[in-house]
Amino acid sequence: MTIFLCARCGEALTADLAALPAVPDAPDESQRDPETRRLPSTVPAGHYAVETEPWGGPYVPQDNQDDPKPCQPRGNCYCTDDGFVTSAGPRNTIVIHPDDAPTLRPLPNWENSSGCCGPAGYHGPNRACPCGNRLATLAADCYTPYELHLDPVRVTPVEG
Numbered sequence: 001m002t003i004f005l006c007a008r009c010g011e012a013l014t015a016d017l018a019a020l021p022a023v024p025d026a027p028d029e030s031q032r033d034p035e036t037r038r039l040p041s042t043v044p045a046g047h048y049a050v051e052t053e054p055w056g057g058p059y060v061p062q063d064n065q066d067d068p069k070p071c072q073p074r075g076n077c078y079c080t081d082d083g084f085v086t087s088a089g090p091r092n093t094i095v096i097h098p099d100d101a102p103t104l105r106p107l108p109n110w111e112n113s114s115g116c117c118g119p120a121g122y123h124g125p126n127r128a129c130p131c132g133n134r135l136a137t138l139a140a141d142c143y144t145p146y147e148l149h150l151d152p153v154r155v156t157p158v159e160g
Helices: none
Strands: 002-006 047-051 059-061 078-080 083-087 093-096 134-139 147-150 155-159
Antiparallel strands (some): 002 155, 047 093, 059 083, 078 083, 093 147, 134 147
């Protein structure tokens, strides 16, 4: 079991979470909630997994603009002024159920939280510890997986 703490202030961000061997696949579209338009969380409550591939910003243009690939694991294609992009973000983000970090707060003025039904997670960290440390990115839009990524540099795991 592991608890994740804010690397700046030491506050516990999660209760004990059990490790999964890998990040599960995103749930099937048929499981989408008709009211929120959100998929169930990729990671079940009480667990965490490590995303070994780059996830989140910054993004760089994809080499093949004629055959774009998803911008990150469990993601969709993402297009900016530079064309279709792929994640050059951090590896080894900690993916948890969004409800497993109840003290995290949205950034002021909902910074980095654009999306149509919730934050897409494409614009960088959008959740902070109560001390102000920007340490997590919530993806919770209707066209993204539903998951919370903790920045591996800004949180500290403590074995329980």
